[in-house]
Amino acid sequence: MKRSILLLAFVVLAFVGCQRKGITPVSFTDVHVEDTFWRQRLDTLRNKTIRYAFERSDRAGYVRNFAIAAGLMEGRFQSGQPFDDADLFKVIEGAAYLLKVEPDPELEQYVDSIIDIVVAAQEPDGYLFTNRTINNPLHPWCGKERWETDWNLSHETFNAGELYEAAVAYYDATGKRKMLDAAIKNADLVCKDFNWDGIVMAPGHAVIEMALVRLYEATGDKKYLDEARFFLDCRGHREFDPTSDDLRVNGKYWQDHLPATEQREAVGHAVRALYFYSGMADIALHQGDKEYLATADSIWENIVSKKFYITGGLGARAHNEAFGENYELPNGSAYCETCASIANAMFNLRMFRLHGDSKYIDVLERSLYNTVLCGISITGDSYFYPNPLETAKNGQLRSAWFGCSCCPTNVCRIIPSVPGYVYATEGNRIYANLYMSSRSEIELGGKQVVLRQRTEYPWEGSIEFEVEQAGRGFELALRIPGWARGEAVPSDLYAYTDPSADEAKIYVNDEEISFSTEKGYALINRKWQAGDKVRLELPMRVRQVRTHSAVVGNRGLLSVERGPIVYCAEGTDNGGRVADLSLQADAKFRVVSDSLSIGGAYTLRGEGLRYAIKEDNSSVESLPAEITFIPYYARSYKGATEMKVFLPESGEDILSLLESERRTIDKVIIGNHPSEQAHNLKGEHTRCDSGMGWRDAVDGGWFSYDLKCDREAEQELVLTFHSTDDGLRTFDILINGEKIATRTLRRETFDALIDTAYPIPAHLLRGGKLTVKFDAHDGNLAGGIFGCRIRRTE
Incomplete structure (x- = not known):
C-alpha cells in the first residue's frame, strides 16, 4: 500500500483510503526549501537540535523510565513529570519528519533502539504510561486506578495522543510498524474504556482528539474518528462551581466548564485550549459538523479580536499558563508560551482548510515568524518557554532545557514541518500561503505541477514563481497578507497609525496584470507553460501599530513591524536603556540590511526621543535619539537586557519615572x-x-x-x-x-x-x-x- 503523508499544521496526516476532498496542504516532503532564512533553521534542526533533544531527554530520564517500566533495568521513576513520556514521543516525531525528507541511517538506528524500549514498556492490554507502570513513586497527580484523574492532571490520554502522532509519522517515514502497532493497541484500549457506556471523561490535557483523527487517517478505521468526537462531546459533563473565579474550580482551566458546542470564548490553559479547538476543527472538517464549525469560528474570532498578542503570542497569565479576560494583554507579565503559538499554527491551518480564507494564514504567519522563532535560538540549542513583550533591566536569556520540556520538544516538530505550510490545493487551484525560496512538486488533478519560488522574504517583498512543469492549466492563488493591505490583524484589536495600503502588484512574464481577489488571495487562472514566471511585489514599509483602547496597558503605546516581522528595542542597542525612550507616530525609519547581523536579519532605525536627568540633577530633559529595533525573535542574542515591543508615544510617564529617579x-x-x-x-x-x-x-x-x-x-x-x-x-x-x-x-x-x-x-x-x-x-x-x-x- 502506498503511504501518502500530507501535512496538517505540523501534524503529518496519512490518508490511506479515507482521503477527504477539499483544501489539502502540500506535503512538506514535496516542498524543497532553498532560501537562507528557513534553510539555515532546517539544517540546524537536522544537524544539531534533534540530537541535542534526544541527549537531553535521555539525561532527564525519559528513556530510562521506559526501560524500568519494561523490566530492562531496576529503579524508581526517573523524571519529574507524568507527561515526560509525551516529550520523548514528540522528539521521535520530529526525527521522523527529518528521516522522511532525507535518510540518516545513524539517526534511524538510534530511534529504532528507543522505540524498542518504548514498546517493551507497553502493558499486555495496550496501556502505556511509565509512571503508573513503575509505580515507584506514583506521581501525586495520578489516581490509584488507571484514568482516574485524567480529567485533571495525570496526562494519561495526553501521553497516548503524542504516542499516536509519533507512531504515524515514523511509520510513514520508514515503513516500520512497531510503534504504529503499539499505538493502535493503545488506541483500541482507549476506545474500549472511554465511551458512553464506560468512562465518560474529557481529557485534562487535550491532544488525543487530534491524534485519534490522525490515526483514523492512517488506518481508515472510523472508530478512531468516532472516539475523537466522543472526547469532544463529553465536555461539560463534570460538575464544577461556576461561581468561582478559580479556573481549576470552575472548570475553565480544562475547557470542561460547558459542553464543547456551547463554548464561545477562549479560556483556561492556552495550550490545552488550542489543542482542543484544533480537535473541534478536525471534526468539523471530517464530519461536516456545523455546530463544531460555528463553535470554532466563534472562538477564533474571540482570540483574534480580544486575546491575541501583536507578536502572535497567546496566553496572558503565567498563573495556570492561561488566557486572560477579554482585552487582558499585559506586556511585562505576558506568558505567551512557545507551545501556545505552535498550537495556534495548528488551529489556524485547520481553519484555513475549512474556509479557504487568507486571514487564518495571516494569523498563523504572525505566530510562526515571531513567537515560535523566538522560542528557539538560531544555534538550535537554547529556548524560551514564556515570551513576554517587555523585560526589566535584568533581561532574559534562553535556557538550555527545562524541567517541563514541552516547548523544546514541540519545536523539534514544528521546524521540519514548516515547508508543509507553503502550498495547498483545492480542485484546480494552488494556494500559495507562505513565501520562501523553494522547489515544489504539486499533484493537481492527477498531474504534477512543479513550481520554483525565489524570494528574500521575510526581508523583501518580491516573490517570483517559475513554472518548471505545468501539466495542465490551473488557478494560482497568491496570498496578499493583511499587512500588505493596511490591516495589522483581521480584527480591530490592532491598527496601523497610517492604515493606507500600498497596492500589491503582479507581473506575468514581466507584464503587469490586473487581478481579482477572493478571501485575501489574488487569483491568476491561465494555461501555464514551462518557463512562465509570475512576480508578486508586496509593499514592505515600516508600520507603527496602535492597540484597541480597551487594552488599558497599551494606551499611548506604539509597536513597530515590517512585513511579517515584529520588532523590539533592546538596551544593548540603545545605550543600555529603553525605558527612557519614546517614539512618535510620524517617526521616520531606516531599514538596515547587514549580512553580519544575527542570521542576516534586517534592523530598523527610527526617530525618537530620549529623556534623561540633567547632570546637575536639577531636572529632566529630552533629546533626539535614533532608536534601534531588532526582530522580536532575535531578542537576547546579545545578552540579557531591557527589552520592549511597545514604546510610549508621549514622554509623560517617562518624565514621571525619571523625576522619581532624580x-x-x-x-x-x-x-x-x-x-x-x-x-x-x-x-x-x-x-x-x-x-x-x-x-x-x-x-x-x-x-x-x-x-x-x-x-x-x-x-x-x-x-x-x-x-x-x-x-x-x-x-x-x-x-x-x-x-x-x-x-x-x-x-x-x-x-x-x-x-x-x-x-x-x-x-x-x-x-x-x-x-x-x-x-x-x-x-x-x-x-x-x-x-x-x-x-x-x-
Whole structure:
C-alpha cells in the first residue's frame, strides 16, 4: 500500500483510503526549501537540535523510565513529570519528519533502539504510561486506578495522543510498524474504556482528539474518528462551581466548564485550549459538523479580536499558563508560551482548510515568524518557554532545557514541518500561503505541477514563481497578507497609525496584470507553460501599530513591524536603556540590511526621543535619539537586557519615572543578583524572576534589603507592585524591625506597575541605613515586589 503523508499544521496526516476532498496542504516532503532564512533553521534542526533533544531527554530520564517500566533495568521513576513520556514521543516525531525528507541511517538506528524500549514498556492490554507502570513513586497527580484523574492532571490520554502522532509519522517515514502497532493497541484500549457506556471523561490535557483523527487517517478505521468526537462531546459533563473565579474550580482551566458546542470564548490553559479547538476543527472538517464549525469560528474570532498578542503570542497569565479576560494583554507579565503559538499554527491551518480564507494564514504567519522563532535560538540549542513583550533591566536569556520540556520538544516538530505550510490545493487551484525560496512538486488533478519560488522574504517583498512543469492549466492563488493591505490583524484589536495600503502588484512574464481577489488571495487562472514566471511585489514599509483602547496597558503605546516581522528595542542597542525612550507616530525609519547581523536579519532605525536627568540633577530633559529595533525573535542574542515591543508615544510617564529617579537616594534592582547582594538580601522561602524583575516569599516566608538613607531630609519608602497579583498575598512591611504597614495585594487592572509610597518616621533615619523587610502572614505570600527605593519627599 502506498503511504501518502500530507501535512496538517505540523501534524503529518496519512490518508490511506479515507482521503477527504477539499483544501489539502502540500506535503512538506514535496516542498524543497532553498532560501537562507528557513534553510539555515532546517539544517540546524537536522544537524544539531534533534540530537541535542534526544541527549537531553535521555539525561532527564525519559528513556530510562521506559526501560524500568519494561523490566530492562531496576529503579524508581526517573523524571519529574507524568507527561515526560509525551516529550520523548514528540522528539521521535520530529526525527521522523527529518528521516522522511532525507535518510540518516545513524539517526534511524538510534530511534529504532528507543522505540524498542518504548514498546517493551507497553502493558499486555495496550496501556502505556511509565509512571503508573513503575509505580515507584506514583506521581501525586495520578489516581490509584488507571484514568482516574485524567480529567485533571495525570496526562494519561495526553501521553497516548503524542504516542499516536509519533507512531504515524515514523511509520510513514520508514515503513516500520512497531510503534504504529503499539499505538493502535493503545488506541483500541482507549476506545474500549472511554465511551458512553464506560468512562465518560474529557481529557485534562487535550491532544488525543487530534491524534485519534490522525490515526483514523492512517488506518481508515472510523472508530478512531468516532472516539475523537466522543472526547469532544463529553465536555461539560463534570460538575464544577461556576461561581468561582478559580479556573481549576470552575472548570475553565480544562475547557470542561460547558459542553464543547456551547463554548464561545477562549479560556483556561492556552495550550490545552488550542489543542482542543484544533480537535473541534478536525471534526468539523471530517464530519461536516456545523455546530463544531460555528463553535470554532466563534472562538477564533474571540482570540483574534480580544486575546491575541501583536507578536502572535497567546496566553496572558503565567498563573495556570492561561488566557486572560477579554482585552487582558499585559506586556511585562505576558506568558505567551512557545507551545501556545505552535498550537495556534495548528488551529489556524485547520481553519484555513475549512474556509479557504487568507486571514487564518495571516494569523498563523504572525505566530510562526515571531513567537515560535523566538522560542528557539538560531544555534538550535537554547529556548524560551514564556515570551513576554517587555523585560526589566535584568533581561532574559534562553535556557538550555527545562524541567517541563514541552516547548523544546514541540519545536523539534514544528521546524521540519514548516515547508508543509507553503502550498495547498483545492480542485484546480494552488494556494500559495507562505513565501520562501523553494522547489515544489504539486499533484493537481492527477498531474504534477512543479513550481520554483525565489524570494528574500521575510526581508523583501518580491516573490517570483517559475513554472518548471505545468501539466495542465490551473488557478494560482497568491496570498496578499493583511499587512500588505493596511490591516495589522483581521480584527480591530490592532491598527496601523497610517492604515493606507500600498497596492500589491503582479507581473506575468514581466507584464503587469490586473487581478481579482477572493478571501485575501489574488487569483491568476491561465494555461501555464514551462518557463512562465509570475512576480508578486508586496509593499514592505515600516508600520507603527496602535492597540484597541480597551487594552488599558497599551494606551499611548506604539509597536513597530515590517512585513511579517515584529520588532523590539533592546538596551544593548540603545545605550543600555529603553525605558527612557519614546517614539512618535510620524517617526521616520531606516531599514538596515547587514549580512553580519544575527542570521542576516534586517534592523530598523527610527526617530525618537530620549529623556534623561540633567547632570546637575536639577531636572529632566529630552533629546533626539535614533532608536534601534531588532526582530522580536532575535531578542537576547546579545545578552540579557531591557527589552520592549511597545514604546510610549508621549514622554509623560517617562518624565514621571525619571523625576522619581532624580529624588532617589538608594534603590534595589529586584531580581538582579549583584544589586540584591549589594543590598544584603536575606530571606526564607523567597524566589525571584530576573526577567520581569520581581521577588516574593512563599509559605509564610520573608526577605529583606539594606538601603541607604539621608539622616536629615524627609524620605519615603517607594514600593512597586504589579496590578495583576492576587491570591493570598497579605504581608507586613517593616523598617528596622518596626512595622510601618500591612499590605494585601489584589488584582486591580490587567497590566500596570503601581508605586506606593510609605512615609518613613524620622527616628528610623538617624542611623543612615534602613533594613526593609517583607514578612508574609501565615499561609500567604509576601510580594511580589517589583521595585524598592528610598527617595526624598517632594
